[in-house]
Amino acid sequence: MKRVVITGMGAISPIGTTVDSFFDSIKSGKHGIAPITSYDTSNSEVKLAAEVKDFDPLQYFDKKELRRTDRFNQFAIAAATQAVEDCGTKFEDLDPFRIGVIVGSGIGGFQTIEQEYNKFLEKGGNRVSVFFVPMMITNMAAGSIAMKYGFKGVNYAPVTACATSSHAIGEAFRAIKHGYADAVVTGGSEAAITEFSIAGFNNMKALCQSEDVNRASIPFDKERNGFVMGEGGAILVLEELEHAKARGAKIYAEIVGYGATGDAYHMTSPDPEGRGAAKAMELAYTEAGITADKVDYINAHGTSTGLNDKYETIAIKSAFGDHANTLAISSTKSMTGHLLGAAGAIEAIVCAKSLQEGIIPATIGYQVADEECDLDYVTEGLRKQDIQYAISNSLGFGGHNASLCFKKYQD
Structure with a gap:
């Protein structure tokens, strides 16, 4: 390999x-x-x-x-x-x-x-x-x-x-x-x-x-x-x-895992139990050869829709268990809006640069807490933190789920 x-x-x-x-x-x-x-x-x-x-x-x-x-x-x-x-x-x-x-x-x-x-x-x-x-x-x-x-x-x-x-x-x-x-x-x-x-x-x-x-x-x-x-x-x-x-190339980050699943549930709504999204994350960190607790940051799909954010939170809890409560999670769509088919790629760049620079981007604009979205969404602003592994989630209409696992590059 x-x-x-x-x-x-x-x-x-x-x-x-x-x-x-x-x-x-x-x-x-x-x-x-x-x-x-x-x-x-x-x-x-x-x-x-x-x-x-x-x-x-x-x-x-x-x-x-x-x-x-x-x-x-x-x-x-x-x-x-x-x-x-x-x-x-x-x-x-x-x-x-x-x-x-x-x-x-x-x-x-x-x-x-x-x-x-x-x-x-x-x-x-x-x-x-x-x-x-x-x-x-x-x-x-x-x-x-x-x-x-x-x-x-x-x-x-x-x-x-x-x-x-x-x-x-x-x-x-x-x-x-x-x-x-x-x-x-x-x-x-x-x-x-x-x-x-x-x-x-x-x-x-x-x-x-x-x-x-x-x-x-x-x-x-x-x-x-x-x-x-x-x-x-x-x-x-x-x-x-x-x-x-x-060739002496500069290296931003390493890609170490990829999970792809389908909800087989609904044209536009994610699975309320988050099973497909959870499995995609599990597949990504498993291919990376790590356990769930080694993931430091998730760049969430985080669209700002009622159903997505609620069900993605459920999926993260399912995929990471108790570690979900200590994970840093943010949605950079709070800054870019939703780039649809380009969203996963722009968020992959966020993950690569975050690993390289030792930072975690914020979810901006957040004001009102939701009891159904109760994880750490980095709402206080940019967080400086050395991170080794990051996951990026993308969840599409039709029930298409993709998770990518990135690693801070070390020779």
Whole structure:
């Protein structure tokens, strides 16, 4: 079995468009939630979102390419460009068929779908763009990144709603661990802050309707009432340890475990007993070769919805027993909003950087205790603490659960 390490990272997020700016915001407890600017919200009950700000796609694309690239793919390619530059190599020394790309999206090119369908209704089928299909299909981010760098190994796009990019990272980890690849570019991207998308999520009562930016995304707070839609992309370069060491790569953290399960329960609600999520966490720390009490920190899925936060708390208690009461748990969605298919990847970056720097991010905005969410959610602010193992949870509509276990890197 091979050891797998993170040697490159890139982030386009609502609180920073580089890994450094993003993580500085995480440490300072800064959120990216604000009134929606991408469309007129006059007729919408939802006024807030966590939009990406200060993103200049012309840093990554020429104007012709940009016209043919949906926003979700722009985020993916930009984050991948950062990650590959950050890792310090394009792996020319390796067989290109040993370098994979596993990058997913929960929805794909939603802006393109909306724009081209409106064009179809107004002007007829002949006016639909010839680029409509390749711009909107979810796998195009993985394909585009591979084409940019000539990486010809395993290449696909998991689609498991909010668990998408955690599954992508987990499968990339396994591909390297079991010897099918030497390096994999992995993660996720999402750009679903559109009028049509927000209407759909809102009508199923999933979104927060508050207009108070500081009390909108409030995971584990008793007054939580829905998630805040976010957008962005996050990409990690995973690499086999010996290759990384041989080239003198910097190493952020090691990935040591992955658990993937299904609730087989409901389209949108998690299992009330948390059995699937608990099992995913157990599988992740068991593969890591540790017992439950060795896990120091959980980056929770923590969406700020009534059911998720309650049932995830139940799942953590089930997976960790008495140790649940001493675990540090936080939801960085309190700052980023919910990036859907990109959430797991942006939160993997949080875990890697937290292990590296010896800190635990806060759950910001928390004010009102909930007797059903009674664990340590790090609500007092950033906590400085040396941590050895961290778990990141992602739980998607359809009952898809993914947990990743990260370890502080030690040679």
